[in-house]
Amino acid sequence: MEHSHPKTLLIACGALADETLAVIDEKKWRHLEITCLPAKLHNSPTLIPDAMRQKIRDNKADFDQILALYGDCGTGGLLDNVLREEGVERIPGAHCYEFFAGADVFKHYADAEPGTFYLTDYLARHFDRLIIKDLGIERHPELLPMYFGNYKKVLFLSQTKNAELQAKAKAAAERLSLEYEYRFTGLTGLENFLNKKVG
Structure with a gap:
């Protein structure tokens, strides 16, 4: 019997879109979808938490799980507070430099x-x-x-x-x-x- 994967949404920083799609394509993971927040939010990190919350709430009903491909990225812990409240796990690391290296x-x-x-x-x-x-x-x-x-x-x-x-x-x-x-x-x-x- 084929293992059934949960339908999963990856909410990524726009700066990670190509890399994430490359991994998904290589692994042939058809149960994954990706949506992105604009990479330019890095220049205004105070806007990231609310943008993430809205993206989660807009999509929650359509997926079994949501994961965040985002570091803290200068939000001072506020992004993690939102993710905790919304029940979404993120990739470990303060920023993409850390989880790439x-x-x-x-x-x-x-x-x-x-x-x-x-x-x-x-x-x-x-x-x-x-x-x-x-x-x-x-x-x-x-x-x-x-x-x-x-x-x-x-x-x-x-x-x-x-x-x-x-x-x-x-x-x-x-x-x-x-x-x-x-x-x-x-x-x-x-x-x-x-x-x-x-x-």
């Missing part, structure tokens, strides 16, 4: 150089729009040292081995006048969580 590896990098600015594939791909334009640096270059003056390096935590993205990440580091480091993470952290919960 793994908690131990991320802690190593964070302890070794607290002044590290992290990039993922998504952030490397959209650096100019999300960082330079949306933070106002394009219009006001004098903001750049205010935002990044205390950083020492850019660490590109890459989910795919993509030379074009590596070039973009390196260019981002140069734009910020920071050292550049690369580490391939793959999608293991995401896969491990989904395997435990829905595999």
Whole structure:
């Protein structure tokens, strides 16, 4: 008799959409659906908890379970309060850097150089729009040292081995006048969580 999987909705940050779809497609998990909150909410983290609550309530009746592919992402614990109230579990980790790299590896990098600015594939791909334009640096270059003056390096935590993205990440580091480091993470952290919960 074939095992029946619960119909599951993944509510993800828009910055994780491609990676999540890649895992779902590879595993051929037909019982999963994904919906996303806009990645630009990272620039306004106080809006994330209410947006998550609304997304959960809009979909709760149609699914057996809902999982959140989101870190705390600057909400100061408010996102976790919402998820507790709504009975939704999220992937462990304070942010996507931690669950892509793994908690131990991320802690190593964070302890070794607290002044590290992290990039993922998504952030490397959209650096100019999300960082330079949306933070106002394009219009006001004098903001750049205010935002990044205390950083020492850019660490590109890459989910795919993509030379074009590596070039973009390196260019981002140069734009910020920071050292550049690369580490391939793959999608293991995401896969491990989904395997435990829905595999």
